[in-house]
Amino acid sequence: MAVRKVSAAHIASLAPREDFPILAQTIRGVPLVFLDSAASSQKPHEVIDAMSRYYETSHANVHRGAYFLSEQASASYENARITIAKFIHARSAKEIIYTRNTTEGLNLIAQTWGLQNIHSGDVILLTEMEHHSNIVPWQMLAQRSGAKLVYTPVTDEGRLDIEAYYRLVCEHAPKLISFSLMSNVLGVIPPAKEMIAAAHSAGAVVLCDGAQFTAHYPTDVRDLDCDFLAFSGHKMLGPTGIGVLYGKRALLEEMPPFLGGGDMIHEVHLQSFSTAELPWKFEAGTPAIAEVIGLEAAILYLQRLQMTRVAEHDHAITKYALNRLSELPWAHVIGPASAEDRGAAISFTIDGLHPHDAATLLDRDGIAVRAGHHCAQPLMERFNIPATARASGYVYTTSNEIDALIESLKKAHAVF
Amino acid sequence: MAIDDLYREYILEHYRSPHNKGDLLQPDKYAAYSNPLCGDRIQMGVQFQDGKVADVRFNGNGCAISQAAASILTDMMLGKTPEELRQISRDDILEMIGPDIGPARQKCALLSLDVLRKGILGEPEAEDEELD
Numbered sequence: 001m002a003v004r005k006v007s008a009a010h011i012a013s014l015a016p017r018e019d020f021p022i023l024a025q026t027i028r029g030v031p032l033v034f035l036d037s038a039a040s041s042q043k044p045h046e047v048i049d050a051m052s053r054y055y056e057t058s059h060a061n062v063h064r065g066a067y068f069l070s071e072q073a074s075a076s077y078e079n080a081r082i083t084i085a086k087f088i089h090a091r092s093a094k095e096i097i098y099t100r101n102t103t104e105g106l107n108l109i110a111q112t113w114g115l116q117n118i119h120s121g122d123v124i125l126l127t128e129m130e131h132h133s134n135i136v137p138w139q140m141l142a143q144r145s146g147a148k149l150v151y152t153p154v155t156d157e158g159r160l161d162i163e164a165y166y167r168l169v170c171e172h173a174p175k176l177i178s179f180s181l182m183s184n185v186l187g188v189i190p191p192a193k194e195m196i197a198a199a200h201s202a203g204a205v206v207l208c209d210g211a212q213f214t215a216h217y218p219t220d221v222r223d224l225d226c227d228f229l230a231f232s233g234h235k236m237l238g239p240t241g242i243g244v245l246y247g248k249r250a251l252l253e254e255m256p257p258f259l260g261g262g263d264m265i266h267e268v269h270l271q272s273f274s275t276a277e278l279p280w281k282f283e284a285g286t287p288a289i290a291e292v293i294g295l296e297a298a299i300l301y302l303q304r305l306q307m308t309r310v311a312e313h314d315h316a317i318t319k320y321a322l323n324r325l326s327e328l329p330w331a332h333v334i335g336p337a338s339a340e341d342r343g344a345a346i347s348f349t350i351d352g353l354h355p356h357d358a359a360t361l362l363d364r365d366g367i368a369v370r371a372g373h374h375c376a377q378p379l380m381e382r383f384n385i386p387a388t389a390r391a392s393g394y395v396y397t398t399s400n401e402i403d404a405l406i407e408s409l410k411k412a413h414a415v416f
Numbered sequence: 417m418a419i420d421d422l423y424r425e426y427i428l429e430h431y432r433s434p435h436n437k438g439d440l441l442q443p444d445k446y447a448a449y450s451n452p453l454c455g456d457r458i459q460m461g462v463q464f465q466d467g468k469v470a471d472v473r474f475n476g477n478g479c480a481i482s483q484a485a486a487s488i489l490t491d492m493m494l495g496k497t498p499e500e501l502r503q504i505s506r507d508d509i510l511e512m513i514g515p516d517i518g519p520a521r522q523k524c525a526l527l528s529l530d531v532l533r534k535g536i537l538g539e540p541e542a543e544d545e546e547l548d
Binding site: 387 | 428
């Protein structure tokens with residue numbers, strides 16, 4: 001609670017800044033201020049070193065190599081699965097499927113569970129604040145199956161309209177409900193546990209997009225009781241190219257396989273095949289072994305920081321940034337102005353200054369923010385804006401960096 | 417690098433008071449394109465008389481670079497024949513916008529030229545355009 005009181009006082013980095021080699025550099029002679037962690041986080045030495053060490057000392061393809069190196073690589077690859085399972089409180093490592101990223105996890109569900117269970121006239125309930133990766137796979141499935149997509153609206157304040165959600169759940173009895181645990185644009189964290197309970201009592205299966213949430217908050221799939229959860233390694237200090245799909249074992253067992261190929265099979269004959277057991281049934285082809293090892297190193301790093309403290313730091317930075325942005329009468333936050341139930345992804349617009357121009361001007365001061373629709377065009381349409389600028393912090397973000405953002409925004413605004 | 421290397425007064429002037437902004441009621445040619453990365457959109461209508469551009473109007477939502485570039489390009493288009501319009505190059509636009517526009521912003525500067533070339537003049541899509 002001590003951290004939560006902070007408003008004007010200095011907020012230090014939670015992680016040692018020197019752990020992140022990239023943060024030490026200057027951009028055009030000024031120190032880098034990296035405020036684009038919602039797009040992808042930076043990596044500590046430990047992650048980079050774990051991957052280098054693997055390539056330098058123990059690289060070989062995993063599974064069925066009856067020699068020392070391959071056994072080592074297989075053991076590292078499978079041990080990481082246990083670390084990940086514990087990190088999100090899964091019941092078993094068999095419930096952890098390696099994917100490339102959140103997007104692939106969501107598509108996997110659409111093309112396996114979805115094709116098997118969604119039929120003409122069925123309803124899939126999404127929300128207006130979803131990333132394109134939690135919209136387009138369902139549109140593709142709807143085109144093939146004849147299903148109907150229904151969206152829970154977002155309020156003018158920028159929160160999910162929970163009353164409408166409960167109404168839509170009752171009204172449509174959706175087969176599937178998929179929503180983000182934290183909006184990458186609004187920063188909003190919906191009451192997932194209550195939403196999932198309501199979904200289950202209406203008979204729906206629930207898929208959660210954890211791309212933003214899992215990096216910043218303790219995640220407990222048993223407590224949430226979600227049926228599926230997809231998240232990405234690169235937003236939580238890990239490498240790109242590795243993501244995780246969690247699924248309840250009973251559901252995963254019933255699902256058809258995703259991609260066909262090596263590793264996902266039990267036996268192959270000329271006219272038929274049988275699938276491997278979980279979790280390999282969903283992992284065709286040589287996987288991203290080094291990235292799996294890198295992701296495990298990232299999770300161990302986060303666990304040492306403690307996820308509750310990561311969440312507190314996130315909250316403090318969010319509160320500080322929202323306060324400082326409120327000093328600028330020409331800046332408008334898209335999303336809740338209060339830091340309650342929202343994370344450190346802060347989107348804003350500036351009177352007379354297009355987000356792209358803002359981002360370019362901030363870049364002149366070494367400040368990295370993202371500008372655009374953030375892969376959420378329906379949400380942009382909802383707020384009738386073409387784009388926003390978004391500043392997003394993480395474990396290495398300090399209040400000094402937020403101050404630098406504010407000063408640079410003032411300068412940019414003065415130019416226009 | 418100074419801010420006004422890119423956002424020179426000349427560019428800001430075109431942004432604040434764009435030339436040829438609006439819609440033509442009965443354009444001979446009309447086209448619209450958007451930048452899929454940021455959602456910026458430019459639409460353009462052209463009226464020809466005696467084989468030359470008699471009037472051109474653009475409209476759309478976008479950043480200072482895309483809006484200023486559209487303003488500058490439409491100025492350049494006035495009085496030109498289709499053949500002369502084809503001669504307007506990427507470099508012509510980038511030269512007008514400023515020498516130090518980075519690759520990330522080139523798409524903004526060239527969006528209206530895309531509308532002219534692909535939409536109005538019907539040129540085929542260039543492959544791997546962003547590589548150079």
